[in-house]
Amino acid sequence: MSILLVPGYMADETLWDGVSGRLAPFGPLAHADLRHDATLEAMARRALAAAPPSFILIGFSMGGYVAREIVYQAPERVRALVLIATSTRPDSLLLRQSKGAVAKAAPSVSFAGLSRTAIATSLHPGQGGNEALIERVRAMGVRLGGEAFRRQSMLERPGDLARLGAIRCPTLVVAAAQDRLRSLEESQExxxxxxxxxxxxxxxxxxxxxxxxPDALAEVLVPWLQSLPDWSP
Known part of the structure; x- marks a missing residue:
């Protein structure tokens, strides 16, 4: 069995470096590429075109929206689903306003990665001064580049609460207790x-x-994956 990993906003495959070793026993790891497309539907189609015939699907944050779209498009290919720090809610007014600001920005403006303030907000309050963590997140954005930043920043997330009943595969929802971007209530939904x-x-x-x-995440993921009906070491 393969695992398809779907990163979040302005994150690349290195997002998973801390857990990939623990996931490897469950099968080859594949990575969805979200750099090139401007809609959830197109991101999901691209991921499916490059994915193995069937797979366990793990999506983080924005990647959780993409992961659910993958399930809606090809439910027969997804053996199990993990949704990490994500939501079923549509874009907030504040997020729609920020998208408008990105749309008005000149495409030629040089992109140097996400701002330090934005990155710090995505971390635990006690990690706001952790320069190594901040630089790791910033570097992912730099590698993806300015065009990916524009596309992902403009991405419409309409919300899919009414569609969740279509997800029939085994599913694990993972939340962060000190998440300042996605509330525990969103994971509960x-x-x-x-x-x-x-x-x-x-x-x-x-x-x-x-x-x-990553270690705490692996401690949650591994036993759950081992509990799946078709798992055998």
Whole structure:
């Protein structure tokens, strides 16, 4: 069985470096590429075109929206689903306003990665001065570049609460206790909307769980994956 990993906003495959070793026993790891497309539907189609015939699907943050779109487009290919620090809610007014600001910015403006303030807000309040973590997040954005920043910043997330009932595969929802970008209530909404899903809350981490708390995340993921009906070592 393969695992398809879907990163979040302005994150690349290195997001998963801290957990990839623990996931490897479950099968080859594949990475969705979200750099090139401007809609959730197109991102999902591109990921499916490059993905193995069937797979376990793990999506983080914005990647959780993409992961659910993958399930809606090809439910027969997704054996199990993990949604990390994500939401079923549509874009807030504040987020729509920020998209408008990005739309008005000149495309030629040089992109130097996400701002330090934005990155710090995505971390646990106690990690706001952790320069190594901040630089790691910033570097992912720099590698993706300005065009990906514009596309992902303008991405419409309409919300899919009414569609969650279509998700029938085993599902795990993972929340961060100190997430300042996505509330615990948002994870609870996903959990309530997906029949039979499990919910896990990881303490002492902000939104960037795969980078901030990879060991704690692995301790949640591994037993759950081992519990899947078709798992065998």
């Amino acid at each position: 996903l959990h309530a909307g997906i029949a039979g899903s499990a919910l896990a809350v990881i303490e002492d981490t902000g939104h960037m769980i795969p980078i901030e708390a």
